[in-house]
Amino acid sequence: MMELYLDLVSQPCRSVFLLAKVLRIPFEFKLIQLSAGQHYSEEFGKISIVRKVPVMKDGSFILTESIAIMQYMVQKYQAADHWYPADLQQRARVNEYLSWQHTNLRAHGSKVFLYRAMYPIIMDAPVPAEKMNVALEDLKKSLNLLEEKFLQNKPFIVGDKISLPDLVAIVEIMQPVCTGLDVFEGRPKLIAWRDRVKKELGEKLFDEANEVMMNMSSLQHTMQNSKELEMFKPMFQKLFS
Numbered sequence: 001m002m003e004l005y006l007d008l009v010s011q012p013c014r015s016v017f018l019l020a021k022v023l024r025i026p027f028e029f030k031l032i033q034l035s036a037g038q039h040y041s042e043e044f045g046k047i048s049i050v051r052k053v054p055v056m057k058d059g060s061f062i063l064t065e066s067i068a069i070m071q072y073m074v075q076k077y078q079a080a081d082h083w084y085p086a087d088l089q090q091r092a093r094v095n096e097y098l099s100w101q102h103t104n105l106r107a108h109g110s111k112v113f114l115y116r117a118m119y120p121i122i123m124d125a126p127v128p129a130e131k132m133n134v135a136l137e138d139l140k141k142s143l144n145l146l147e148e149k150f151l152q153n154k155p156f157i158v159g160d161k162i163s164l165p166d167l168v169a170i171v172e173i174m175q176p177v178c179t180g181l182d183v184f185e186g187r188p189k190l191i192a193w194r195d196r197v198k199k200e201l202g203e204k205l206f207d208e209a210n211e212v213m214m215n216m217s218s219l220q221h222t223m224q225n226s227k228e229l230e231m232f233k234p235m236f237q238k239l240f241s
Contacts, residue, residue, distance in 0.1 A: 108139040173194070
């Protein structure tokens, strides 16, 4: 059976988890708790020298990077064509979004999440207003591009049916949402798209994937009382400087 090393606080882990569930791929869920520093353990290092999740282990074949894992899944399990279209131009559109999102929606949504949820815990201080304002403006610009360039007037990012970009986009958007930020406010097009994605995935599965993140107070409490908190401080100080 395929093994997936995941922590659902991670957006890429949630996208891999959702796809595996939707495609009904049998897999064993291997929890690697990031807040406890389990990705730095010697045992996990034997699985992946990268020491990041998600990781897929399919027999003796080990694969890192969420996008590569999802592309592997849809091809190995011969998923419906709409997930990763065979048509050259449609597939190019999928790849275009997946290439764009790393330094745009993912980067900016993650930063807002870290500022709102983690900064006060790690730095033991409120977030400087100017830093937060810049992060929120960058996220706004990415959401604008998602709507105007990629979604346009289509039901989904690539066309009439859900595809990998929709999965990747929704988990990134949910990251700042879980901190109480309503990124959908004033965006009816984005709201309609979100609702279509949830319907395609199934609301029960969507809620299952996001359950840990939506319980933000519990996650923050765990992080605040983690013995590994000091280990994360240098990394976060560099990030927040």
